Amino acid sequence: MRNIVLVRLLFIAGVQSVTVSKLTDEVSQNSTYHNLNEINAKNVDVFRQLLNQETLIRINLVKNVHALMKDMLTLQEKLTETEGKISRMKTTTDDEISELKKQVEFLKVENAALKNKTTVDEKEIMVLKEKLENVSKTLTDVKVEVRFLSITVFGMNDNLKEIDERFQGLENSTKEIENEARVNDKRNAATLSDLEKRHLTFIDDLKNTTRSLQADIGEYETNQLKISATISSLELFRINQTLSTCDPKQKVAFTAGVTSSSTTWNSGTLIFNMAILNVGNGYNPSTGVFTSPVAGTYVFYVTAVEYSKQYLQVDIVQNSVSMVKLLGDDHADFQTGTNMVVLNLQKGDRVWVRHVSGKGYWSASVPATTFTGFLIG
Template structure:
């Protein structure tokens, strides 16, 4: 194409042409005689060259437009692709940041779980030691319970006999009532006699009921005696345990109350009657035991609730409740007991504190008691 343009410009580059290449007309001014020799054949060649040049230019313009259109399309697709890549990068960065946070959280949680596991293992070791001590104590209590069971079984036999007598009287009463119904219309005299017998039996039932109530009162008294026996056996066990301790480290006490209260509902339960106080750790004025030496101690409390009023007390170490005992109100004068093994430092304090309910029961021989001793 450049060669063709060069030829065209060279041929028409004369200062004043005599023949118009485009119009093929003869100019009236003839200044150069050489131009007159240009033949019509050369003019046709020029026209063909111009036509080819025009066609080439048109094709070039079309190709340029197509290329520009393709470039614009590529730029749009490139921008769209860059936007997608940017969004994907942003999403990926967010996910990576979130995963890093989760990894850090899991690391912290794993460290906490490791620490907790170590603490739990120590607590399990302590619990195992406490369970061994409790197992030894339960062995001694089993012997005491067997002894008490023999006493209770004897009382149960008496109640069975009373119950059988009561049932016999009930059966007799039912038989008499049936006879009264059958002979009501036929024999008025017999009816009157049966009614008298019925009244006599009712009186007998009232007497038996009074006797049963007296027996129940005696049973409650025996229950109090059993509680006192338990306390005595506990004291015996304490003394037996103390004989196994180092003579220089003997600490033990048992205290009780010989009065009763139907209104006590707060504060420390003061056991003012001291039965034993080896080491002088228990203060009967305040009801508080203060450890004279560091070591492992056993504390045992028995409390009797006051006539269906419900009673619950806690064994407290330095103002922190450790165990609870309950005297239920389902029946009158129910006994609540509990025991705890504690590791004390010198100067630690243990006492019995009101939790709920009100009142407590005791007798001249203490039934509601508080005991403790050093085991090592």
């Protein structure tokens, strides 16, 4: 495109030069070929003026062509600079588009994971609802049984009162008979024999009454055991119902470990890369930080093994504030430092293990350097 513009400018300059030449002659040739003897003095002056004008016009055209060439070079430089800027902008835009595509893919994956989690939560809620309905039915049956046992106990109490009254009457009768026997001790044999028969009959009645009382007492004790068992079952049911209705997010516990040693670690967070247990998903094995999913009282325990007399000192940290310290001394190889702390955390509080001094740590595929925490209430 630049070459085309340059050719056009040169063409215009040439056309203008030819046009000016034709002012002095109809054909493009030197005027010295005319016969000067045929030209009068007036025409010579006109001719000279025309030559001077042609020379001036040619000079101006050359200046204009040079100016146009200079402008063309300036335009070419600006065009090259503009093309470079456009190329850089295109590269930057492509990078940004690529990054945005990656973020979109990540968001799609995260959205799919959230949908799956929502589906699982909905299924768990349906199961909990079914369990709650079954528990409600069981509770209704237990209430009916308790009412029936209560009615039975009330009836047994009435029977026991009646038995007590009969037993009291028998005791009174016995006393009367004994008194009568003492008064009539010296009576005749026939009367004594009759009294003995009455006494034997009374004893038989007393034995029968005693057996009946023992049977009633045994039945009463059995019913009491049933009531105690029912009350225990109700208590267990209440406890199970309380546990089953608890928020499952209240169960928080984790144990993480380091699966390899380091001889150079000397700053920042100690990352326990393997999560052995992570109930509640509070611990992040990528960052080494535990984030409290719920408010409560937590226990944290850390074991750190120093590497071959290199000395190691670390802190258990809550929200960047050191809470307790542990160290592995350098008087012998692989000294172990341990410590435990109980912390009250709010939801979103963070706890991790931070380097203080020394360097390196020792561990293995079965971890020896570990980080543990759990919710206690």
